[in-house]
Amino acid sequence: MYVWMNRVVGARLVDAIPCDPGWLVPAEEAAASPFDRGLLLGDGLFETILVRHGLAPLLPFHEERLAEGCRLLGYPPPPALGGVLEALISHGGLREGVIRVTCTRGEGPRGYRPPEVPDPFCVAALLPPSSAPEAPxxxxxxxxxxxxxxxxxxxxxxxxxxxxxxxxxxxxxxxxxxxxxxxxxxxxxxxxxxxxxxxxxxxxxxxxxxxxxxxxxxxxxxxxxxxxxxxxxxxxxxxxxxxxxxxxxxxxxxxxxxxxxxxxxxxxxxxxxxxxxxxxxxxxxxxxxxxxxx
Amino acid sequence: MYVWMNRVVGARLVDAIPCDPGWLVPAEEAAASPFDRGLLLGDGLFETILVRHGLAPLLPFHEERLAEGCRLLGYPPPPALGGVLEALISHGGLREGVIRVTCTRGEGPRGYRPPEVPDPFCVAALLPPSSAPEAPxxxxxxxxxxxxxxxxxxxxxxxxxxxxxxxxxxxxxxxxxxxxxxxxxxxxxxxxxxxxxxxxxxxxxxxxxxxxxxxxxxxxxxxxxxxxxxxxxxxxxxxxxxxxxxxxxxxxxxxxxxxxxxxxxxxxxxxxxxxxxxxxxxxxxxxxxxxxxx
The missing domain is CATH 3.20.10.10 (D-amino Acid Aminotransferase, subunit A, domain 2)
Known part of the structure; x- marks a missing residue:
């Protein structure tokens, strides 16, 4: 299984595959910075996107909301999710499931005050589908x-x-x-x-x-x-x-x-x-x- | 500079130093899981601790609050911060500064619902001191x-x-x-x-x-x-x-x-x-x- 990332984190990684708009990293080697503001301060956005038959029918709704979130929080524009999904689906082996995309403000100085110029970190994984709700x-x-x-x-x-x-x-x-x-x-x-x-x-x-x-x-x-x-x-x-x-x-x-x-x-x-x-x-x-x- | 972690994340790391109660990892190699609930969902706690002359005078207050936080969120008891500070100070080169300790619930299944048994991730770094407030x-x-x-x-x-x-x-x-x-x-x-x-x-x-x-x-x-x-x-x-x-x-x-x-x-x-x-x-x-x- 591969994880999509907008950049590769971790000093010794060698197995990443470049893709538009980022990288595919073997899941067991995927790493985030322990100084990422997403981890330290919850300074992040996410979407969970339904994948059926290898397609994401509600992708435009998710893209619109994520773009609005980036705008409101002062992040740069989000990655092109179409490319992210395509890369994950073509390397993930799953055609039915859920893609979780997480975008954070990246690293910054200590404290709540955000850096003037964010260096966002984005990561996405294709996961097995949710169980269908059986009972009300x-x-x-x-x-x-x-x-x-x-x-x-x-x-x-x-x-x-x-x-x-x-x-x-x-x-x-x-x-x-x-x-x-x-x-x-x-x-x-x-x-x-x-x-x-x-x-x-x-x-x-x-x-x-x-x-x-x-x-x-x-x-x-x-x-x-x-x-x-x-x-x-x-x-x-x-x-x-x-x-x-x-x-x-x-x-x-x-x-x-x-x-x-x-x-x-x-x-x-x-x-x-x-x-x-x-x-x-x-x-x-x-x-x-x-x-x-x- | 070293970062303290309760466990080593990242597949290819070789330079970690064991210490009680965890590991010291070279900062440039320190990694968190991109699936950590701290990163994905803000499911974490932190303390920022004053270090003066290589000591942390308010450590007991921080330890008490962090322990209470772990109890309230259902995390296992926190690491022994005394050992964390000692390890960081003895390897950090800084005797005046701030230690930021972050403890998360670790990884878990997708969604807000926390896993029954958390596998917490803790990371700490010793950072330069805050500038003294010059003006009111x-x-x-x-x-x-x-x-x-x-x-x-x-x-x-x-x-x-x-x-x-x-x-x-x-x-x-x-x-x-x-x-x-x-x-x-x-x-x-x-x-x-x-x-x-x-x-x-x-x-x-x-x-x-x-x-x-x-x-x-x-x-x-x-x-x-x-x-x-x-x-x-x-x-x-x-x-x-x-x-x-x-x-x-x-x-x-x-x-x-x-x-x-x-x-x-x-x-x-x-x-x-x-x-x-x-x-x-x-x-x-x-x-x-x-x-x-x-």
């Missing part, structure tokens, strides 16, 4: 509120310890996901998912700017699908109770697509997947399959 | 509120992008530091400092649990100094206006000690350092110097 998910609601952040809420960044801690605490409660709310009690998102629910035939989901939810790639796909299918989508600020009154609910993720939500613990259970969720799951499978050779 | 600092107040977190507020973690973004935005305003407040407007802390002010001869500082400020090592030293010196310390929930009415103010940091605060932009200017700040700065220098050989 159970979500718990976090006790810790999240506040919308004008930059961090809009980017998929590597300073993710709040999500890790929330999931770790949810383990004891047999939950698949943790839902966050604002201090005012508006639903925001899960740790790695956005949330949707269906009321009177229309989709509802938290609004990005007003709630601080991540503009997820799965979320965007659902919204564009609904526009094409003539299903209304309401993006807004909704208390959890509003979601609890819905007819059905699901989560979205760029790799898994729509995931039926069977329960928000302490609030509501649903028969899942509901009919619109099932339609969306089928449409997602079609999208993934259509991306490949006919 | 100017602080700006962040527009983005921070919410106390039951775990993250108590630990010095590597998911620091909110601090980086705040400092980056403060650069255009010619500020040295950014102050955070809670959604209710209570003063919390700076990006890398705690805040104190003096009213009626007593020190005031935000309370750790109620405001979510970091239990800083410099903060702790000031509080213990004040207790010994018979100076009262009030820890509480204070609106920024209360701090603005104070006679003098300063920031604290584990490496720089007390830093005179000359201005909170838009709120207040002070003649700085005030008399109690100056006393504390002298006491800090004494502490640092006393730590070394007589």
């Amino acid at each position: 998910w159970r979500a718990v609601v976090s006790d810790v509120p999240t506040v919308p952040h004008p930059i961090l809420s809009r980017i998929k960044h590597t300073s993710a310890l709040a999500r890790i801690v929330a999931l770790r605490e949810a383990e004891g409660r047999d939950a698949d996901e943790v839902l966050f709310c604002t201090p005012a009690g508006a639903v925001v998102e899960g740790t790695a998912t956005n949330i949707f629910w269906v009321t009177e035939g229309a989709l509802h989901t938290p609004a990005v700017e007003a709630t601080g939810c991540l503009p997820g790639v799965g979320r965007r796909w659902v919204i564009e699908w609904a526009e094409n299918a003539g299903v209304r989508v309401h993006q807004g600020v909704f208390p959890l109770a509003v979601a609890g009154e819905a007819d059905e609910a699901f989560l979205t993720n760029a790799v898994r697509g729509p995931i039926p939500l069977g329960e928000v613990v302490g609030h509501r259970r649903w028969e899942a997947p509901g009919p619109l969720t099932a339609r969306l799951m089928a449409a997602w499978r079609d999208m993934a399959d259509r991306s490949g050779p006919p | 600092w100017r602080a700006v107040v962040s527009d983005v509120p921070t919410v106390p977190h039951p775990i993250l507020s108590r630990i010095k973690h590597t998911s620091a992008l909110a601090r980086i973004v705040a400092l980056r935005e403060a650069e255009g305003r010619d500020a040295d530091e950014v102050l955070f407040c809670t959604p209710a407007g209570a003063v919390v802390e700076g990006t890398a400092t705690n805040i104190f002010w003096v009213t009626e001869g007593a020190l005031h500082t935000p309370a750790v649990e109620a405001t979510g400020c970091l239990p800083g090592v410099g903060r702790r030293w000031v509080i213990e100094w004040a207790e010994n010196a018979g100076v009262r310390v009030h820890q509480g929930v204070f609106p920024l206006a209360v701090a603005g009415e104070a006679d003098e103010a300063f920031l604290t940091n584990a490496v720089r000690g007390p830093i005179p605060l000359g201005e909170v932009v838009g709120h207040r200017r002070w003649e700085a350092p005030g008399p109690l700040t100056a006393r504390l700065m002298a006491a800090w220098r004494d502490m640092a110097d006393r730590s070394g050989p007589p």
Whole structure:
């Protein structure tokens, strides 16, 4: 297995293969700098990209979000992900899986203050696919509120310890996901998912700017699908109770697509997947399959 | 220069020196895994430790906080920092400086959910000293509120992008530091400092649990100094206006000690350092110097 990197780190490496736009490095020799700000300070961005039949159908969405993240954090423009994917797929032996791309600000002087001229480090690996969600998910609601952040809420960044801690605490409660709310009690998102629910035939989901939810790639796909299918989508600020009154609910993720939500613990259970969720799951499978050779 | 690591990463390394409790690796050969959760997800802890005359006078405070962080995040107990410092100082050529220790959860499966059994990665380097603060600092107040977190507020973690973004935005305003407040407007802390002010001869500082400020090592030293010196310390929930009415103010940091605060932009200017700040700065220098050989 090879790992893609925008530059080779490590003094004694000899087996790297040059590729456009970087290098392929044998996984067992791939190294990062222990002084990289991604490692020291969470100063990084990432994308996890679905690969089906050797193609990445949602690549443009990921590229757009990563470019916006680089712009907002003051990183140089991101690598051309098309070239990264092509290099990994042609050397990885996997045609079904997930590519994780991580871009950091690179090394810098000690302290939080970023260097004026970043020297970014980017690394990507092609990994086995996620297991398909077999049963509807159970979500718990976090006790810790999240506040919308004008930059961090809009980017998929590597300073993710709040999500890790929330999931770790949810383990004891047999939950698949943790839902966050604002201090005012508006639903925001899960740790790695956005949330949707269906009321009177229309989709509802938290609004990005007003709630601080991540503009997820799965979320965007659902919204564009609904526009094409003539299903209304309401993006807004909704208390959890509003979601609890819905007819059905699901989560979205760029790799898994729509995931039926069977329960928000302490609030509501649903028969899942509901009919619109099932339609969306089928449409997602079609999208993934259509991306490949006919 | 050598870097201390709890284990050697990188396939072809041959020049590492074993030491208790790990390895010393030539800096130019030191490598981290590109799949480390510290790099991928900010799943890490750190300490920056003052070294004077080849000794680390505040080491016990750092060890205590790092151990608490490991416990709260579910990492195994931290390395014995005394051995780390000894190894670095005896091979680093620097007897005045700063040691940055970073401990992460190590590698794990893809996703936020941490592995059941972490395999932590720890790395430390001895770096040149911080420049002494020459002039009183100017602080700006962040527009983005921070919410106390039951775990993250108590630990010095590597998911620091909110601090980086705040400092980056403060650069255009010619500020040295950014102050955070809670959604209710209570003063919390700076990006890398705690805040104190003096009213009626007593020190005031935000309370750790109620405001979510970091239990800083410099903060702790000031509080213990004040207790010994018979100076009262009030820890509480204070609106920024209360701090603005104070006679003098300063920031604290584990490496720089007390830093005179000359201005909170838009709120207040002070003649700085005030008399109690100056006393504390002298006491800090004494502490640092006393730590070394007589």
